[in-house]
Amino acid sequence: MDIRTCYISVQAKTIMENQGDAAYEFEIKASQEDIEKLRELFEVMEEYDEGTYIRAHLAGIAYHLDSDNDGYDDTLKEIYSMIAKLGTEETKDIVMKMDLENLGNWTSP
Template sequence: MDKRRYYVSIQSKCIMYNQGDAAYELEIDATEEEVEKLTELFNQWEDAEEKTFFRAQIPIIPYHHDSENDVYDYLLKEIYKAIYQMGTDQTKSHISSMNLQMGSENE
């Protein structure tokens, strides 16, 4: 499959075909299949985000002792790993500078 340039916004959880459609943070070169996988990660991350909302209403549970937050954090790192693998040189450089401790895939 042919790769094409996409524009990704982590904040709004979207992947755009056209650079001017909305604000974006990162650029990737990906196949349609890769974009579908990234979209699924965004969907899972959004579900995890909703689950963390309820935990946030109970302040006696520390963030680091909550499995919903673990899932949220894991999915966010998986999103950054996927974006790094498909990213342009500038995107890879930016993600590397974030020191996300994602393992050897971002080095």
């Protein structure tokens, strides 16, 4: 199995093999299968993101009652879980310090 170093930007939804191609947040060691799965998750997250954009323009639908937001949050957790599993020690440390259990539980002041 061919394992290669990849540089991941969750914010930009990108997976790069060359460190200097663009800004990134995480470094992982991944097989081609892992890379394809991560790409699929980014695509799913993008679809949910489009749905949340539409909901944001409709008054009266609360965040916690919107299935697109739930799907986005769940997919984001799955992405971070995969990054933690495949990440370098530094990447694993960063992801483990993130409060992923409370993702989506934000309430306005």
